[in-house]
Amino acid sequence: MMNQKHIDVVGASKTYPNGTIALQPVDLQIGKGEFVSLLGPSGCGKSTLLRIIAGLSTPSTGQVTIPDGDRRAFVFQDATLLPWRTVARNASLICELEGIDKAERAERVTAALKMVGLEGFEKVYPRNLSGGMKMRLSLARALALQPELFLMDEPFSALDEITREVLQDELLRIWQSKGFTSVFVTHNLYEAIYLSNRVVVMSARPGRIERVFDVPFSYPRTPELRLTPEFTALSVEISDCLREGVHA
Amino acid sequence: MTIQIAKPASKAATDASTKAVAGKSKPFLKAALPPAIVLVVFLAAWSIVSSTVYGDRNYLLPRPEQVLQAILDNPDTLWQGIRITFFEATAGFVLAIVVGFAGAIIMSQSKMLERSLYPYAVLLQTVPVVAVAPIIVLWFGYNQSAVIVIAFMIAVFPILNNTLLGLLSTDRNHRDLFRMHHASRTTEFLQLRLPSALPNIFAGLRVSAGLAVVGAIVGEFIIGSGGEEGGLGVKVLFAQSRLATGLLFAEVLAATLLGFIFFLVVTIVGNRLIKHWHESALKDDA
Numbered sequence: 001m002m003n004q005k006h007i008d009v010v011g012a013s014k015t016y017p018n019g020t021i022a023l024q025p026v027d028l029q030i031g032k033g034e035f036v037s038l039l040g041p042s043g044c045g046k047s048t049l050l051r052i053i054a055g056l057s058t059p060s061t062g063q064v065t066i067p068d069g070d071r072r073a074f075v076f077q078d079a080t081l082l083p084w085r086t087v088a089r090n091a092s093l094i095c096e097l098e099g100i101d102k103a104e105r106a107e108r109v110t111a112a113l114k115m116v117g118l119e120g121f122e123k124v125y126p127r128n129l130s131g132g133m134k135m136r137l138s139l140a141r142a143l144a145l146q147p148e149l150f151l152m153d154e155p156f157s158a159l160d161e162i163t164r165e166v167l168q169d170e171l172l173r174i175w176q177s178k179g180f181t182s183v184f185v186t187h188n189l190y191e192a193i194y195l196s197n198r199v200v201v202m203s204a205r206p207g208r209i210e211r212v213f214d215v216p217f218s219y220p221r222t223p224e225l226r227l228t229p230e231f232t233a234l235s236v237e238i239s240d241c242l243r244e245g246v247h248a
Numbered sequence: 249m250t251i252q253i254a255k256p257a258s259k260a261a262t263d264a265s266t267k268a269v270a271g272k273s274k275p276f277l278k279a280a281l282p283p284a285i286v287l288v289v290f291l292a293a294w295s296i297v298s299s300t301v302y303g304d305r306n307y308l309l310p311r312p313e314q315v316l317q318a319i320l321d322n323p324d325t326l327w328q329g330i331r332i333t334f335f336e337a338t339a340g341f342v343l344a345i346v347v348g349f350a351g352a353i354i355m356s357q358s359k360m361l362e363r364s365l366y367p368y369a370v371l372l373q374t375v376p377v378v379a380v381a382p383i384i385v386l387w388f389g390y391n392q393s394a395v396i397v398i399a400f401m402i403a404v405f406p407i408l409n410n411t412l413l414g415l416l417s418t419d420r421n422h423r424d425l426f427r428m429h430h431a432s433r434t435t436e437f438l439q440l441r442l443p444s445a446l447p448n449i450f451a452g453l454r455v456s457a458g459l460a461v462v463g464a465i466v467g468e469f470i471i472g473s474g475g476e477e478g479g480l481g482v483k484v485l486f487a488q489s490r491l492a493t494g495l496l497f498a499e500v501l502a503a504t505l506l507g508f509i510f511f512l513v514v515t516i517v518g519n520r521l522i523k524h525w526h527e528s529a530l531k532d533d534a
Binding site: 054055056072074076078080082083084093094096097098125126127145 | 419421422424425426427428429430431435439440443444446522524525
């Protein structure tokens, strides 16, 4: 799956001014079009690593290389919508900030809203949307940028189980049709396995990469996958690894 | 997959719109009736107390109908008072908005500026403006500009404080989002910080609107005049000195009305601006 290196993290670490080590130096290569999850307990530095890749945080040491001109979109844990903007205007926000012209923007917004199943809601305000629909809109806003890199920080963690599984399937469908590279932070190991080509298990105090697991299941994946013995076996293996990390 | 999800969602939207339509007419009576009853009871009690307790000394507490008579007898006096006080309060309020906004915007630009200036903004707020008023009169003279400055001084701090608070409480993730996509400071201010501060800004404006009227009347008390020419404050003093209590009450009523109108206008403008999204502006359909 890893044809061509897209994100190259070399010795990146993060130490805060007060001395807290959020992340020990880590190396990680992510291939073009890959779907990689960063999995671990809170405090393992998974969000820190994602923010470094996003350029939202500068590493204390080391560096992250991504190709020049590649667009990065970031999806936060809460939908971070602007409540005074309608659905359509929220979806166009990132494109506006990036200076994409109006006609082009309108086209992209229409396409992105259609992709996440929000067509017909253009004029609705976010407060009239359910939690799942807010997250769909947040995804659409990022998709409208047509990013090469899609970075997500526990985007589904506030949703109920059913909505979450539906959105996981939609995310996979969109990812497969668009082919962007995805980095997905989560503390839910089933979510990590279901979505990813590879699962990067991280552990806390100090934050570091414990082990990287290849996920052998082919795409498109369906909910039945969760019930197979192979899925369970991998879950057990990763779960053990997570627990070792906590005890260490 | 998509169609499955869109169904319950569009139902939610329909629900919201039917509620909005249904919630217009009937509840008005339901909302207006209880306070109307209270008003009638209050006026009756006032009238009874005035005639039984005060009797022939009821110049201390004129009956409601005497106040009404005073209004009907002195429309020009009241109208002049309202006009002058309205002008002074409006001028003071506008000045307070301009200075309060400018101050808050400057202080919100950097932690450094905020740290050096904010303590003084708080300290200045604790200065009893009424006590400073005589100094203002000394500087500006016994005229309308002194009254406007006093109204401004009383009204400016709630605007300054609330605007600053609003500008400084922008959501962190929103800021990250804007910075990640190379938004300029101006864009971030206009598209993010200012709109998200609106609820706080209008909270400040609502308080200040009432205070501006209070400030104008206090200012008029201090500049006085000895005659009847002037705003409601001047007229109240004059009516009191002649024991014209019917008129006095009418003037107080006019001043109250003026403050209320200020408050109402600001509230309506504020609710229009944030009606779609902020809890405080939402009707019961949320």
